[in-house]
Amino acid sequence: MTGITSTTALWYASRATGIVCLVLLTAVLVLGILVNQQGRLPGLPRFAVTGLHRNLSLLAVGFLAVHVATAIADPYVTIGLAAVVVPLASPYRSLWIGLGAVSLDLMLVLIATSLARAHIGRRAWRGLHWLAYACWPVALAHSIGSSGDLRAGPLLALTAACTLAVAGAVTWRVVRAVRATPRARRVAVVLSAQAGAR
Amino acid sequence: MSRHADDTRRAVAERDRGHARLRAVTAAAGVTSLVAAGAVAFALPGAQHAASANSASATAAASAPASGGSAASTGSSSSASKSTAKSSTTKSSGSLSKAASSPTASSGSGSVTSGGS
Numbered sequence: 001m002t003g004i005t006s007t008t009a010l011w012y013a014s015r016a017t018g019i020v021c022l023v024l025l026t027a028v029l030v031l032g033i034l035v036n037q038q039g040r041l042p043g044l045p046r047f048a049v050t051g052l053h054r055n056l057s058l059l060a061v062g063f064l065a066v067h068v069a070t071a072i073a074d075p076y077v078t079i080g081l082a083a084v085v086v087p088l089a090s091p092y093r094s095l096w097i098g099l100g101a102v103s104l105d106l107m108l109v110l111i112a113t114s115l116a117r118a119h120i121g122r123r124a125w126r127g128l129h130w131l132a133y134a135c136w137p138v139a140l141a142h143s144i145g146s147s148g149d150l151r152a153g154p155l156l157a158l159t160a161a162c163t164l165a166v167a168g169a170v171t172w173r174v175v176r177a178v179r180a181t182p183r184a185r186r187v188a189v190v191l192s193a194q195a196g197a198r
Numbered sequence: 199m200s201r202h203a204d205d206t207r208r209a210v211a212e213r214d215r216g217h218a219r220l221r222a223v224t225a226a227a228g229v230t231s232l233v234a235a236g237a238v239a240f241a242l243p244g245a246q247h248a249a250s251a252n253s254a255s256a257t258a259a260a261s262a263p264a265s266g267g268s269a270a271s272t273g274s275s276s277s278a279s280k281s282t283a284k285s286s287t288t289k290s291s292g293s294l295s296k297a298a299s300s301p302t303a304s305s306g307s308g309s310v311t312s313g314g315s
Contacts, residue, residue: 004239016239020231027227044223045216055224059231149242 007075014070015149017063019158022143022150024060026162028053029136032129033169037176054114061111068104096145099138106135136166 004012031053033039040046071079079097083090085105087098113120113128120128140163144150150159181189 012239012242013235015242016235019238020235023234024227024231044219045212047213048216048220048223051217051220052223052227055220056227059224059228063231063235154241155238 010070010074011076014067014074015147017067017070018143018147019149019155021060021063021067022139022162023158024056024063025136025139026165028056028060029132030165030169031056032132033173037173057111057114061107064104064107093146096142100142100146103135103139103142106131106138110135133170 031049034041035050035053038046039049041049041052044052068084071077072081072084077092079090079092083097083101085101085108087101087105088094089101090097109128110132113125117125140159144159149155
């Protein structure tokens with residue numbers, strides 16, 4: 001017997017889907033970095049890493065939709081429909097729910113630009129995709145601030161693990177970028193090698 | 199020429215295997231996420247706390263069978279529990295279980311109040 005009843009089910013569903021969504025977004029961010037660095041996952045071809053990044057993004061969006069819908073429908077807190085996308089519009093914990101709105105807005109931009117990638121061009125898509133690095137910390141702040149669930153117990157460990165995973169992946173990317181040979185020099189090396197072969 | 203065709207066939211088979219693995223991993227991730235969401239919902243601090251509140255209120259209900267009054271008050275206590283949930287969730291993790299359990303706890307207290315009144 002638990003405290004989840006028909007009246008509190010939405011409250012628990014919102015919290016649970018929010019936590020799962022954070023984990024999925026963490027996985028999506030780490031996979032995105034892996035894709036960018038042309039990394040591979042054991043047992044999967046390289047194109048599958050990109051596919052997994054995309055599929056998990058869609059899965060995260062699904063959980064996010066449930067998270068938002070249950071938060072709005074939940075009778076115990078008053079979060080208006082506008083507060084879903086407009087920051088600071090919620091009468092309930094306006095700052096933290098506002099951060100969630102910012103995160104959702106950024107995510108919508110990421111999704112829309114990814115879907116319209118062929119139309120907006122690779123350079124614009126890539127530039128806008130950098131917003132993912134802002135989206136995740138904002139979502140994390142929203143998760144920690146709007147509910148105490150992630151501040152204690154096993155979920156605190158989960159939050160720490162997500163943070164470490166993202167920090168590790170970002171560090172890996174930065175280190176590789178610093179160590180990588182500049183593109184101009186790489187091109188020069190390839191051209192000189194080709195000239196030598198002739 | 200046939201070697202080229204074999205290579206192509208092998209590459210296509212490899213690509214199909216990759217797609218199948220991708221589908222399997224995605225499906226596994228989806229199922230795991232759903233199971234995790236359910237498990238997290240039941241394992242949330244509030245749910246456990248509310249469970250004890252529930253059992254306590256159940257014991258109270260068993261000892262004082264005024265179920266008609268308590269059922270009516272559970273409905274009327276929704277606004278009270280809403281404000282309790284709001285006020286208590288603004289506090290830190292120490293009050294998290296309190297906040298999470300507030301809907302059930304408050305409805306439980308609502309039944310006690312109505313029984314008293």
